[in-house]
Amino acid sequence: MDIDEKKLGEYYANPPEDISLADVDLERIPHHVSIIMDGNGRWAQARGLDRSEGHVAGVDSLREAVTTSVRLGLDVLSVYAFSTENWRRPQHEVDLLMHLFATTLLNELPLFHQENVQLRFFGDIDALPKETADVFREGLAQTADHTGMTFALAVNYGSRAEIARAARELASEVAAGTLRPEDIDESVISSRLYTAGLPDPELLIRTSGEMRLSNYLLWQLAYTEFYVTPTLWPDFSRWDFLRAVKAFQGRHRRFGGVTER
Ligand code: FPP
16 A cells, blocks of 8 residues: 655654664565564563453554554554454453453544544454444444555454364355365465455564464465564554564565575
């Protein structure tokens, strides 16, 4: 997407000593950045707070990540907010997260309108509590005609479940005679995933230092560059985003071959 360099310059004014906007090549901004937002609980516990305070603080980082992505001209920002495994957390934490997702989305709708951001979800949102599912559907409807950046929230998402769901769908079509097994190729499988129609992430950021994929976008991350930072999610700022993009631009991407594509 187009970058408004004046707005971008203002947004990145007063840089810290180690990074500035001049460190990134605006011609080579990744199209799709995905983030595993991790470390909210540790951030809160380090301050003697309840874990939920970390999630609340994480909302500010998320808003900043969305604004930063729009300013940098990304086509897609996706974030992992709640996995199919996260239901195992204490009920009060699950309830808080579900409520936080709903209230945050409602609060941020004006930002999505202002910035022309289109919402999308990865995961089974029909299985969410009614309040959350209703707000998510409302967000989808209200941003459906937006033509700017896509902001995708992975909620109740698990990559293996996503692939199994795609396999079931394809098997049904074969059984119904509407699809031939020999026509199933990588692009057909991609078209049945929650990410259908979106470019694969070029950069995956994971905060809080964990070196795991945690059942996230296993198919889509085949050639993605990983950037892991020890920074906990509530501390992740626009400058950290810039550091990640700079690191990405310093990588030599080979896609299994020998030369950069
Ligand atoms: C991981 O930290 C974070 C989550 C499971 C929830 C992510 C939610 C937010 C960032 C809040 C805002 C999000 C939206 C969509 C409004 P953790 O709890 O696993 O941290 P820990 O590893 O330190 O325990």
